[in-house]
Structure formats: C-alpha cells, structure tokens
Amino acid sequence: QQQVKQSPQSLIVQKGGISIINCAYENTAFDYFPWYQQFPGKGPALLIAIRPDVSEKKEGRFTISFNKSAKQFSLHIMDSQPGDSATYFCAARRPNTGNQFYFGTGTSLTVIP
Amino acid sequence: DAGVTQSPTHLIKTRGQHVTLRCSPISGHKSVSWYQQVLGQGPQFIFQYYEKEERGRGNFPDRFSARQFPNYSSELNVNALLLGDSALYLCASSRQGRQPQHFGDGTRLSIL
Numbered sequence: 001q002q003q004v005k006q007s008p009q010s011l012i013v014q015k016g017g018i019s020i021i022n023c024a025y026e027n028t029a030f031d032y033f034p035w036y037q038q039f040p041g042k043g044p045a046l047l048i049a050i051r052p053d054v055s056e057k058k059e060g061r062f063t064i065s066f067n068k069s070a071k072q073f074s075l076h077i078m079d080s081q082p083g084d085s086a087t088y089f090c091a092a093r094r095p096n097t098g099n100q101f102y103f104g105t106g107t108s109l110t111v112i113p
Numbered sequence: 114d115a116g117v118t119q120s121p122t123h124l125i126k127t128r129g130q131h132v133t134l135r136c137s138p139i140s141g142h143k144s145v146s147w148y149q150q151v152l153g154q155g156p157q158f159i160f161q162y163y164e165k166e167e168r169g170r171g172n173f174p175d176r177f178s179a180r181q182f183p184n185y186s187s188e189l190n191v192n193a194l195l196l197g198d199s200a201l202y203l204c205a206s207s208r209q210g211r212q213p214q215h216f217g218d219g220t221r222l223s224i225l
Contacts, residue, residue: 004155006155032211034213036216041218042218043117043203043205043216043217043218043219044156044203044216045215045216046213046214046215049213089155089156091155093211094158094169097161097168097169098144098161098163098168098169098211099144099146099161099163099168099169099205099207099211099212099214100146100158100161100169100171101156101158101214102158103148103155103156103157104155105153105154105155106153106154106155
C-alpha cells in the first residue's frame, strides 16, 4: 500500500512558469513532510520541509502548501528555471519512530527555455 | 565538510552472492538510515541506526542486515542476492535521530 501518493508523474513547464506537484497521505499521525530534489546519478537533496501545524512555508522560489484536513500537501516552484529540471519526491515521516520516511513515487520536472 | 560518502559507487554481482555496502555519515552525525531506490520509484526505508543501535526496520527480508560502528559509519549487508535486489542503495545521515537527513549519492547495485 502506497502511504504517500504523488502526482503528476511528469511535468513540463515553460521557463518562468509555476511548477506544482501534489502529494496525498493517509496516516494522520505523520509528523514531518519534506520535499527532495534528485538529479540523475545523485542522491536526493532536501529542498524544504513542513510540519503539520503550519499551512504554508516559503523558502526562496519554493513553497509548500499544507492542507491538514484534506491530508494533502504540494510543492510550488515559482519562476521555474531549466536548472530546476530534476525528479522531485515528497515524503512523510512515520510517527513514533526515529527518522523513517515514506516517499512518493516521484515527479520528473522538465523546464523548457 | 564532506557530505555523506558511500562506497562503492557501482557494483555488479550475480544471483546468490553476498554484498556489503558502506556509508560514512557527515561528521558529527550519529544517525544513519539505509534506503533502496528501484529505478523510477521513490526510496524505500530499510534500516535506521542511531548511536549504534537499530532504531527501525522496514519491510525487507532477513537477507538484509546492517550495523553501525563506533565511528558512526555503517554497513548494509545483503545475502543470497536476487535479481530484484538490483537498485540504488542510499544512505542518509542526521545529527540526531529525528533531525533532517542528508543523502549520499548511493551505490548502484546490479544483479546478473
């Protein structure tokens, strides 16, 4: 059973546009929700993260919107650049554990000039 | 400071063999987690170690085992390799058990 469902699988955006990636989860006890960026041949790199008591967090061009009642959260990339082309993963931390995460299946983002 | 380092970067094995993957965490980090990432999928949690004790185990068979050493480095061992074990194995470290984790670039394991 997929604990975190991510969509879309792939996304193509024009340079300067807004990229939006969505995730949904089932377990209301998840307590931490990070987003990771992964380039080919590299490990995932932490982009931005949010806790469920906050509805929005912004860091530079990256924003997480969190809807606790809908059990959904999304990543918005403003002013998308070709260098943002990568695979993005959402994740949720399993409750009552150390640092165990469930990851979404990933979104391949392509930003065209 | 150096990031999380993993070795080897690539490895080719045959079915039935055994493999050991190694991970050195960021200096000062005491927690190490292992993930398996199959091509086209998100990482799947295998183990977490903190202060040399196992703190979590994912849904993987007993062929998978790990340990953490006094210097906080870690090894992941996989016995009786199957074709389905072909994947990118990622190590992540964090300063303490529940702080943000940083990933290495992984070991690409191919089973023939």
